[in-house]
Amino acid sequence: MSQPVKTLIAGNWKMNGLKASLGELEQLKALVGAGPLACDIAVCVPFTLVASAATAMAGSPVAIGGQDCHTQTSGAHTGDISAAMLADAGAAFIIVGHSERRADHGETDANVQAKAEAVIAAGLTPIICVGETEAERRAGSALAVVESQLAASVPDSAGTSKIVIAYEPVWAIGTGLTPTRADIAEIHAAIRAQLVARFGDAGAGIAILYGGSMKPGNAAEILGVDDVNGGLVGGASLKAEDFNGIIQAA
Numbered sequence: 001m002s003q004p005v006k007t008l009i010a011g012n013w014k015m016n017g018l019k020a021s022l023g024e025l026e027q028l029k030a031l032v033g034a035g036p037l038a039c040d041i042a043v044c045v046p047f048t049l050v051a052s053a054a055t056a057m058a059g060s061p062v063a064i065g066g067q068d069c070h071t072q073t074s075g076a077h078t079g080d081i082s083a084a085m086l087a088d089a090g091a092a093f094i095i096v097g098h099s100e101r102r103a104d105h106g107e108t109d110a111n112v113q114a115k116a117e118a119v120i121a122a123g124l125t126p127i128i129c130v131g132e133t134e135a136e137r138r139a140g141s142a143l144a145v146v147e148s149q150l151a152a153s154v155p156d157s158a159g160t161s162k163i164v165i166a167y168e169p170v171w172a173i174g175t176g177l178t179p180t181r182a183d184i185a186e187i188h189a190a191i192r193a194q195l196v197a198r199f200g201d202a203g204a205g206i207a208i209l210y211g212g213s214m215k216p217g218n219a220a221e222i223l224g225v226d227d228v229n230g231g232l233v234g235g236a237s238l239k240a241e242d243f244n245g246i247i248q249a250a
């Protein structure tokens with residue numbers, strides 16, 4: 001019998017944050033206290049802040065993550081960062097396949113799958129992102145797009161290692177728009193069904209996050225949808241009070 005899935009609230013700072021922004025993390029640490037909490041918490045900061053953020057959050061329930069990594073551990077890849085480097089800097093999670101990377105850097109499902117493998121090999125947890133564009137939703141192909149991305153982006157090793165999935169409709173990211181509860185429920189149920197069909201009990205235990213304009217004001221409603229096991233939060237993770245509002249809703 002699989003265990004209930006623990007909620008994860010993960011922040012994605014994207015390309016935001018200088019050393020001074022560590023103050024927001026210190027504030028978050030004070031707001032959430034020492035735990036134990038009903039949910040896990042992570043903040044995926046820019047590479048430059050991973051080590052200092054991990055040091056600052058040591059001993060708190062706030063884990064630190066990166067936002068991308070290379071598929072290789074080391075080598076001649078100027079400007080890239082490996083999962084092993086992020087692990088060494090203190091990261092526990094790495095986002096892979098965010099729609100901004102798929103769009104801005106042409107990342108394919110195969111790239112995302114290889115990156116997720118690299119994250120697992122480094123002993124960290126990949127947060128694997130999938131989600132349809134506005135045009136794909138309008139065309140009625142949202143479900144098919146997500147199912148296809150999921151099948152090709154999740155590595156086989158997910159059956160024996162911890163992974164997290166984030167469903168992020170591209171048109172909801174940073175726009176203030178969110179899908180209806182029914183639309184979120186439909187996609188999350190389909191993701192769960194595919195994970196269970198592929199990984200059995202292990203698939204039933206994988207956290208499926210919703211991402212896209214989650215705020216303190218809508219978090220409780222979204223987190224109440226079946227098979228929504230947390231959130232991947234962009235804009236509202238930048239301010240400790242807003243992010244804590246979502247954590248409290250969880």
Ligand code: PEP
Nearest residue numbers: 173174211212213234235
């Ligand atoms: C994201 O970038 O992963 C995201 C969900 O952004 P926002 O919360 O700002 O829509």
